[in-house]
Amino acid sequence: MYSEKVMDHFENPRNVGEIADPSGVGTVGNAKCGDIMRMYFHIDENRIIQDAKFKTFGCGAAIATSSMATELVKGKSVEDALKVTNRAVMEALDGLPPVKVHCSLLAEEAIHAALWDYAQKENVHIEGLKEPVEDIEELQ
Numbered sequence: 001m002y003s004e005k006v007m008d009h010f011e012n013p014r015n016v017g018e019i020a021d022p023s024g025v026g027t028v029g030n031a032k033c034g035d036i037m038r039m040y041f042h043i044d045e046n047r048i049i050q051d052a053k054f055k056t057f058g059c060g061a062a063i064a065t066s067s068m069a070t071e072l073v074k075g076k077s078v079e080d081a082l083k084v085t086n087r088a089v090m091e092a093l094d095g096l097p098p099v100k101v102h103c104s105l106l107a108e109e110a111i112h113a114a115l116w117d118y119a120q121k122e123n124v125h126i127e128g129l130k131e132p133v134e135d136i137e138e139l140q
């Protein structure tokens with residue numbers, strides 16, 4: 001039911017952990033399943049994501065999608081990272097079962113939340129980025 005890539009990223013997740021003093025950090029959750037994903041970015045002065053790490057308290061698909069999402073955004077500009085959609089993450093993982101699509105949405109939302117935090121801290125504008133709707137305080 002899961003692709004080999006999903007199993008690989010679930011069993012050997014890349015970029016697990018935290019970044020001390022991150023440029024941006026975002027926490028998102030899914031109220032229905034209760035899973036929580038937190039993503040940390042280190043972004044340099046050229047607006048390139050030099051490092052990305054995550055902590056996910058959730059299902060296997062959420063862990064695999066966070067792992068792949070952090071791999072996909074590393075080395076990208078903040079504008080290009082914004083284009084890493086849940087669909088892109090799923091494609092990179094060779095697909096997810098339909099009931100697990102919402103797990104990949106968490107990854108997209110976590111990227112946006114971390115970018116939003118960075119934009120707020122640095123007082124910069126990222127074209128197309130919207131304020132995360134989730135009230136993250138409730139999830140912490």
Ligand code: FES
Nearest residue numbers: 033035059062103
């Ligand atoms: Fe909710 Fe996977 S079951 S994130």
